[in-house]
Amino acid sequence: MNESEQRYPFHQHxxxxxxxxxxEERHGxxxxxxxxxxxxxxxxxxxxxxxxxxxxxxxxxxPELPRGRLVPTLIVGxxxxxxxxxxxxxxxxxxxxxxxxxxxxxxxxxxxxxxxxTTLCGLTIFISLxxxxxxxxxxxxxxxxxxxxxxxxxxxxxxxxxxxxxxxxYIPGFPSNAPASGNVTFGGVIGGIVVxxxxxxxxxxxxxxxxLFGAWLAxxxxxxxVGYS
Numbered sequence: 691m692n693e694s695e696q697r698y699p700f701h702q703h704x705x706x707x708x709x710x711x712x713x714e715e716r717h718g719x720x721x722x723x724x725x726x727x728x729x730x731x732x733x734x735x736x737x738x739x740x741x742x743x744x745x746x747x748x749x750x751x752x753p754e755l756p757r758g759r760l761v762p763t764l765i766v767g768x769x770x771x772x773x774x775x776x777x778x779x780x781x782x783x784x785x786x787x788x789x790x791x792x793x794x795x796x797x798x799x800x801x802x803x804x805x806x807x808t809t810l811c812g813l814t815i816f817i818s819l820x821x822x823x824x825x826x827x828x829x830x831x832x833x834x835x836x837x838x839x840x841x842x843x844x845x846x847x848x849x850x851x852x853x854x855x856x857x858x859x860y861i862p863g864f865p866s867n868a869p870a871s872g873n874v875t876f877g878g879v880i881g882g883i884v885v886x887x888x889x890x891x892x893x894x895x896x897x898x899x900x901x902l903f904g905a906w907l908a909x910x911x912x913x914x915x916v917g918y919s
Contacts, residue, residue: 694885703722707838708730717756721745726844734854753831754831755835756833758833759832759833760838761834762829762833763841764841764842764845765899766784766828766832766842767825767841767844767845768845768849769825770821770825770843770901771845771846771847771849771850772823774818774822774846774847774850774853774854774855775849775850776812776851776853778814778818778854778855779858781813781855782865783807783865784865785865786865788807788810788863788865790807809861815854817849819896822843822901822906823903823907825843825901825904826842826843826900826902826903826904826906826907827904827905828904829901829910830904830909831908834909836915839901839902839905839908840899840901841898841901842898842899842901843894843897843902844895844898845894846894846897846901847890847894847895847896847897848893850893850897851865851886851890855889856886878887
């Protein structure tokens, strides 16, 4: 009896030790499989800050137009108009024989005269449109606003008409001047002024559209027109 009582606590102690070892082993396995949460490192903070800055850059912001846009526009328009007028006068002077001998050439070959005059007029207008398109491109780069490119072309067209068509009429012996016929009347003067204004505006409109095209080419990728980004 005493031996059994002495053995029982011994076995109980062993069972308790075995249970504790098993529990520690089980908890050890759990501790082994549970990974600690990662701490925020400096690299993660820098990455978040970089993404936040990129997001701020992607937010739309309205671009500003340059200040003092009108004066450069008018300067470019005046220069383009003077170039167009000079080009027109130069072509007329280079082909002076075509105008001075128009009656003789018409009697010989009217068709050839018409083709020559049409070709000369077409070449003059084409060169003027190219000059205005370049002027509009320059205005687009300087002022960004496309409507100012049209304004520069309009100014160039008006100056071209005044300098190459209207004023040479009062220069004696200019090749393109037609011989005067009949008496000058008040109605004829008013009619001539109206026709002059109409043709001047038409030429200004045509060259304004050419300059607007040049301004569009210069600003087609500008943030002010492609979207605020």
